[in-house]
Amino acid sequence: MSPEDRLDELEEALEEHLEDFEHCQWERALSQVTLTVPRERLFEVMKLLREKRALAFEQCTDVCGVDYATYGESEWVTSNAANSGFGRGASRELSGAMEPQNRFAVVYHLLSVSKNVRLRVRTFLDADRPIVDSVVDIWSGVNWFEREAFDLYGIMFRGHPDLRRILTDYGFIGHPFRKDFPLIGQVEMRYDPDQGRVVYEPVSIEPRTLVPRVIRDDSRYETGWKPEPSAEEAE
Numbered sequence: 001m002s003p004e005d006r007l008d009e010l011e012e013a014l015e016e017h018l019e020d021f022e023h024c025q026w027e028r029a030l031s032q033v034t035l036t037v038p039r040e041r042l043f044e045v046m047k048l049l050r051e052k053r054a055l056a057f058e059q060c061t062d063v064c065g066v067d068y069a070t071y072g073e074s075e076w077v078t079s080n081a082a083n084s085g086f087g088r089g090a091s092r093e094l095s096g097a098m099e100p101q102n103r104f105a106v107v108y109h110l111l112s113v114s115k116n117v118r119l120r121v122r123t124f125l126d127a128d129r130p131i132v133d134s135v136v137d138i139w140s141g142v143n144w145f146e147r148e149a150f151d152l153y154g155i156m157f158r159g160h161p162d163l164r165r166i167l168t169d170y171g172f173i174g175h176p177f178r179k180d181f182p183l184i185g186q187v188e189m190r191y192d193p194d195q196g197r198v199v200y201e202p203v204s205i206e207p208r209t210l211v212p213r214v215i216r217d218d219s220r221y222e223t224g225w226k227p228e229p230s231a232e233e234a235e
Contacts, residue, residue: 004031006116006117007028007033010055010115010117010119011026011033014033016054017048017052018048021041021045032120034122035120035122039125039133042133043133043135045121046108046121047138049121056115057111057112058112058113059110059111059141061111062109063106063108063148063149064106064107064145064148065106065155066105066106066107066153067178068102069103069180101127104126104130104153104155105123106122108120108121108142129156130153131157131158132156133157133158134157134159134163136159136161137159143162146163147166150165151175152176152177153175153177153178154174154178171200172187173186173187174186185203188205
């Protein structure tokens with residue numbers, strides 16, 4: 001069976017077993033199927049994807065968070081930048097391109113070994129309360145994946161047995177993969193020989209944004225322009 005035939009079979013199985021779940025939609029692009037599930041029905045749908053023989057997704061290979069705060073927008077605003085030199089055209093303020101209820105998302109990558117097919121499952125979360133049910137009871141291997149999404153994005157997984165930071169220090173403030181997290185961080189740490197321990201202090205670096213130089217006109221591409229001949233060529 002070809003990969004495209006397996007995807008056709010997967011879509012038929014999804015249509016059959018998800019007909020009772022409202023607002024579950026899937027799309028097929030780049031030889032992969034992405035299933036979007038409402039966060040209230042996520043656990044039910046994931047359990048169905050694992051247990052139904054026609055689907056049989058035995059493994060969840062990855063769980064990652066997404067921040068869509070500035071999705072589809074360019075950070076560098078060069079329309080009002082100076083014609084020469086360096087301009088500071090970047091804005092760190094979030095414009096709210098996505099709806100607040102769709103700012104965050106959790107994406108699950110599922111693998112069916114028996115069917116030899118993959119499925120991407122996505123659910124959107126509120127910006128104020130990014131909370132979703134944990135799927136540790138379905139795939140025990142997602143334990144650390146969900147901890148990583150909590151650590152980097154601040155996404156809460158309801159029912160997780162040990163939801164704590166996994167990559168940053170326990171004294172870390174904020175969630176570094178959020179679009180509104182400052183690049184210089186919130187605090188800095190150093191070893192204090194007088195106290196004999198590591199201490200946390202406010203960041204001493206001044207925040208700044210480096211914008212590359214914007215070249216408006218380049219005479220090399222003007223009609224009729226030719227480089228001046230060198231002294232040897234002139235002779």
